[in-house]
Amino acid sequence: MAEDVNIPGDELKQAQDMLTFVHDFIDIGHHTFDFDAAFGRGRLRGSAQHFEDKWEDGRFQLKRQIKGIRDAIGSILDSFEKTDQDAAQNLDDGQG
Structure with missing residues (x-):
């Protein structure tokens, strides 16, 4: 029965690291990301900025x-x- 116990410590630690x-x-x-450099001045840049503006609330x-x-x-x-x-x-205590 003890062989059924599996504690996924490595996987949990990996998940914790990924969340960090x-x-x-x-x-x-927009403070650290240059939208113009990444997307240019076209529609894609505007869409990315719009997403960033809306994303602000959910990020917190x-x-x-x-x-x-x-x-x-x-x-x-x-x-x-x-x-x-x-x-x-x-x-250890039981063996002494």
């Missing part, structure tokens, strides 16, 4: 939610690590 990357780089916008909410998920993953990883350490300590 998204959180840190989600603010690329998304950053908050990403932080919450990232922190929850951190708590899960910490709990797994503590459980693993406690189990190892109990095994």
